[in-house]
Amino acid sequence: MHGTGGHLEAFTKNLRALGESHRVIAYDFPGHGWSTTTTTDLEIDDYIDHLVGLMDELGIERAHLSGESLGGWVAVKFAARYPDRVLRMILNTPGGTMATPEVMERIRSLSQAAVEDPSAERVRARLEWLMADPSSVTDELVEIRRGIYQRPGFIESMRHILCLQDPEIRRRNLVTDEELAAVSAPTLVIWTSDDPSGPAKAGLDMAERIPAGEFRLIEPAGHWPQWEQQQQFDDIAVEFLGRDA
DSSP states (O other): OOOTTOOGGGGGGGHHHHHTTSOOOOOOOTTSTTSOOOSSOOOHHHHHHHHHHHHHHTTOSSEEEEEETHHHHHHHHHHHHOGGGEEEEEEESOOSSOOOHHHHHHHHHHHHHHHHSOOHHHHHHHHHTTOSSGGGSOHHHHHHHHHHHTSTTHHHHHHHHGGGGSHHHHHHHSOOHHHHHHOOSOEEEEEETTOTTOOHHHHHHHHHHSTTEEEEEEOSOOSOHHHHTHHHHHHHHHHHHGGGO
């Protein structure tokens, strides 16, 4: 599960390694990517309901969940609400515990600017903000996003996606200590050395509040460790998910 304003492209590098031992389902959140655009604000409950519907439609009673940023936020809330449906969980640079005004404004301004003017320069600037190494942003990645951002209705959709960057809306959606304590699934929280959304301590604190939580640091990497340090992420994820095998 990908991040705010993103697309399943965030995990495309990892599908081969994970697919050797697991059935892998990567999907676009509603309002995002090539999914249906939205004309109303999407809050965390909307993404949770969508995930429940997806699992039910595919006949999946229980699954491992792997989420980055917004995807991790949704995964934690889902696992607290539906503990019997989660086997293990990987959260890389997950959202949901912080509400830093300057970070929220940066996400909002870069994302909306890239959609309203989907030039290569604007889209590249949005993606480079995510990375420790700007050269990690490939021309292919930029062109994929440009295609998505030019879809009819996507400008409005992005405004509704970004509602979680509004302080009041974000506050009522934040992950609580009670929800972290309610997560029964073994959970690996991955943070990075250069994450623009916040310090590694945020991930460590989350891992410590989850009863079966673990913490790993990946470096050097920004908000997409699974992309910038693919091999390291793949090795960690495959080992963690394979412990029940």
